[in-house]
Amino acid sequence: MMESPQLVILAGLAIGLIYGAVGLLSGFCLMSSMRGFLAKGDSRLVRSYALAIAVAIAASQFLAGNGMADLGKSIYLQQSFSVPVLFLGGLLFGYGMVLSNGCGSRALVLLGRGNLRSFVVVIVLAIAAQMTLKGLIAPARIALVQASQTTFSANSLPSMLATLGFTEVSARAIAAAVIVIALVLFAFAHPPFRRSSGQIAAGFIVGLLVAAGWFVTGYLGADDFNPVPVTSLTFVAPIADTLQYVMLSTGLALNFGIATVAGVFAGSLVTALATGRFHLEGYSSPRHMLRSAGGAALMGIGGVMAFGCSIGQGLTGVSTLAFGSFVALAGILLGTTAGLRGALRVQPLAVA
Numbered sequence: 001m002m003e004s005p006q007l008v009i010l011a012g013l014a015i016g017l018i019y020g021a022v023g024l025l026s027g028f029c030l031m032s033s034m035r036g037f038l039a040k041g042d043s044r045l046v047r048s049y050a051l052a053i054a055v056a057i058a059a060s061q062f063l064a065g066n067g068m069a070d071l072g073k074s075i076y077l078q079q080s081f082s083v084p085v086l087f088l089g090g091l092l093f094g095y096g097m098v099l100s101n102g103c104g105s106r107a108l109v110l111l112g113r114g115n116l117r118s119f120v121v122v123i124v125l126a127i128a129a130q131m132t133l134k135g136l137i138a139p140a141r142i143a144l145v146q147a148s149q150t151t152f153s154a155n156s157l158p159s160m161l162a163t164l165g166f167t168e169v170s171a172r173a174i175a176a177a178v179i180v181i182a183l184v185l186f187a188f189a190h191p192p193f194r195r196s197s198g199q200i201a202a203g204f205i206v207g208l209l210v211a212a213g214w215f216v217t218g219y220l221g222a223d224d225f226n227p228v229p230v231t232s233l234t235f236v237a238p239i240a241d242t243l244q245y246v247m248l249s250t251g252l253a254l255n256f257g258i259a260t261v262a263g264v265f266a267g268s269l270v271t272a273l274a275t276g277r278f279h280l281e282g283y284s285s286p287r288h289m290l291r292s293a294g295g296a297a298l299m300g301i302g303g304v305m306a307f308g309c310s311i312g313q314g315l316t317g318v319s320t321l322a323f324g325s326f327v328a329l330a331g332i333l334l335g336t337t338a339g340l341r342g343a344l345r346v347q348p349l350a351v352a
Contacts, residue, residue: 003223003226004220004221004222004223004226004227004228005221005223005226005228005253005255007216007220007221008216008217008220008221008228008255008256008259009254009255009256009259010259011212011216011220011256012213012216012255012256012257012258012259012260012263013259013260013262013263013266014263015209015212015213015216015233015260015263016259016260016261016262016263016264016265016266016267017263017264017266017267017270018205018209018263018267019105019206019209019233019260019263019264019267020108020109020112020263020264020265020266020267020268020269020270020271021267021268021270021271022201022202022205022206023105023106023109023264023267023268024109024112024113024267024268024271024272024277025198025202025271025275026048026198026199026201026202027045028045028048028049028052028202028203028206029045029102029103029105029106029310030049030097030103030310030311030314030332030336031097031098031101031102031103031106031310031336032045032102032106033045033046033048033049034046034333034336034337034340035098035340038337038340038341039340042192043190043193044190044192044193044196044199045199047186047187047188047190047193047199047203048187048193048196048199048200048202048203049203049314050183050186050187050203051183051184051187051200051203051204051207052202052203052204052206052207052210052315053183053207053314053315053318053319054179054180054183054184054187054203054207055203055204055206055207055208055210055211056206056207056208056210056211056315056316056318056319057176057179057180057183057318057319057321058176058180058207059207059208059210059211059319060210060211060214060232060319060320061172061173061175061176061319061321062211063211063214063215063218063219064172064214064320065169065172065173068215068218068219069214069215069217069218069219069230070218070222070230071214071218071230071319071320073218073229073230074230074231074232074320075231075307076307076308076313076316076317076320076322076324076325077155077156077320077322078155078324079151079152079153079155080149080150080151080152081149081150081152081155081324082144082145082148082149082150083148083150083324083327084144084148085141085144085145085148085149085305085306086305086306086307086324086327086328086331087306087327087328087330087331088302088305088306088331089301089302089303089304089305089306089307089328089331090302090306090313090327090328090329090330090331090332090333090334090335091302091331091332091334091335091338092298092299092301092302092305092306092335093236093298093299093302093303093306093309093310093331093332093335094302094310094331094332094333094334094335094336094337094338094339095295095298095302095335095336095338095339095344096294096295096296096297096298096299096300096302096335097295097299097310097332097335097336097339098295098335098336098339098340098346099291099292099294099295099296099298099339099346100121100291100292100295100296100299101117101292101295102118102121103235103299103309103310103311104121104122104125104235104236104239104299104303104309104311105233105235105264105309105310105311106118107121107122107125107296108122108235108239108261108264108265108268109264109268110268111265111268112264112265112266112267112268112269112270112271112272113268113269113272113277113278113279114272114278114279114280114281115281116280116281116282116283117281117282117283117288117289117292120283120289120292120293120296121292121293121295121296121299122239122243122296123243123296124293124296124297124300125236125239125240125296125297125299125300125303126239126240126242126243126244126300127240127243127297127300128296128297128298128299128300128301129236129237129239129240129300129301129303129304130240130243130244130300131300131301132300132301132304132305133237133240133304137301141304141305152323154323155322155323155324156175156320156321156322156323157171157175157179157321157323158171158172158175158176158321159171160323161174161175175321176321179321187203206315207315209233210232210233210315210316210319211232211319212232213231213232213233213256213260213316214230214231214232214319216256217229217230217231217232217256218230221256228255228256229255229256231256231257231316232316232319233260233311233312233315233316234257234308234309234311234312234313234316235260235261235264235303235309235311235312236299236300236303236304236308236309236312237257237303237304238257238258238260238261239261240300241255241257241258242257242258242261242262245258291346302335306328306331306332307324307325307328308325308328309332310332313325313328313329313332314329314332317329
């Protein structure tokens, strides 16, 4: 019989494979969504992302309510957290996402398609994230968190409703229902989106993959003697861990995050080869490379500070209804908007 950690790794690989295929075929990406909306007025990808959040919340809260995933064991539902650091990290990540033309998960998908620019993004993001987690930048990050963190009596929407007298079950149901209904109405209020079956499918599938991650690590991996961390789709720390594992596998163990990263790349690669989408691409100029690498560094630093990326906080964290995740997502959205519009707008590069 397969042990829990092995089952979790195989399931993580499968989740990554599906995400990689869906990401390549649909173009699922928060940065692309906002660029299409702000620059072209096309909100279909934004609505696909909103639908993914709705599905992730509904399915994840269903699992939590039925004892199939203890979301309270995740990094998102901490009683003490730093609002300024989460928000600042989100800002840095969002702006870096514009500089690099996509987030970490999108870089993995594009790398599978043959985009060599994404190879640089993935490597630089991993190094910057590891420096912020455990390296040269870590002491400054830790000091900043310690100086600004606050302990909250309620760390999520359901816990806040519980303080008002609602039962745990009703608080969870009400909080989830309000947000899910609002997001679904927003998504399907747009006629072009209703006609975009591919984007609708992508939103549903990605949202379900978030819940699948919670189920795999929170239920299948719930072994009293050999437990695994309760987590789901996220890419900043896992990309850093993957690079470290590839370089120094001796003494290190595979985990859900590393398996997911490998799965995303493999899923995109197989799909690209099968559909004729694979083709090699590179940088148009040294300036292009410098901008891309700079954005990747900001994503690595900001993603660690924010406890996640546009997927790790924007979908997985928000699916827990944690207040900190909403703060981080707000920072990511504002940072992305600043990079796409206004005085801090990232100017398009001239084609060499």
